[in-house]
Amino acid sequence: MSRPRCERCQRPLAHCLCPLIPQLDSRTRVVVLQHPSETAHALNTARLAALGLVNAELRIGEVFDDLAALLATPGYRPVLLFPGDEAEVLQGYGQDKHLPLMLIVPDGTWRKARKMLYLNPLLEALPRVTLGAVKPSRYRLRKAPEAGAVSTLEAIVQALDVLEAPAAFDALLNPFEALIEGQIRAMGLDVFTRNHGE
Structure with missing residues (x-):
């Protein structure tokens, strides 16, 4: 029998993260397109981003039939938050009088994210943006596939911090930190150090 779960954060009730999840407003609209294989991960950072931002939503799938209406x-x-040679480095809005961005963020492994772009030509055709100087990941439970790799939540926080400076969105990382600490406690410090230590 499975443990009862919080309907909102999907964590076991004894480890509910809802009290740590902020409700932050942003000028930027954040839309996370999550590959279905990511929904069951214990560290589902995309869900935390969608719950913590008022102007955000999480869509799950590989093909998104209503993409034209959304865009x-x-x-x-x-714009698509995804690295590449043609990706522009994000800049703050500052005095920019243009419309704010709708930041489309694919959530999945690199291979699955690329497949989502391939299956959704409208995504592939979007202008791409990327982070400039990437802060090191706090995701201590996973080895980064390459330097500068961060979780979906961390990428969103860093993007919003750049776009909407001086506003800061680090409060979104509080439930993420608690989640990681809980996982480390569950595996035991010795096991964590052996598998993930320096």
């Missing part, structure tokens, strides 16, 4: 949402300029 035509009035009041936003859609």
Whole structure:
């Protein structure tokens, strides 16, 4: 029999993260497109981002039939947060009078994210943006596949911190930190140090 779960954060009730999840407003609209294989991960950072941002949503799938309508949402300029040679480094809005961004964020392994772009030509066609100087990941439970790799939540926080400076979105990382600490406690410090230590 499975343990009862919180309907909102999907964590076991004894480890509910809801009290740590903020409700932050942002000028930027954040839309996370999550590959279905990511939904069952214990560290589902995309869900935390969608819960902690008022102007965000999480969509799960590989093919998104309503993408044209989503990208035509009035009041936003859609861009894809995804690295690549043609990706522009994000800059703050500052005095920018243009429409705020709708930041489309694929969530999945690199291979699965690329497949989502391939299966959704409208995504592939979007202007791409990327982070400039990437802060080191706090994701101590996973070896990064390459330097500068961060979790989906961390990428969103860093993007919003750049776009909407001086506003800061680090409060979104509080439930993430608690989640990681809980996982480390569950595996035991010795096991964590052996498998993930320096």
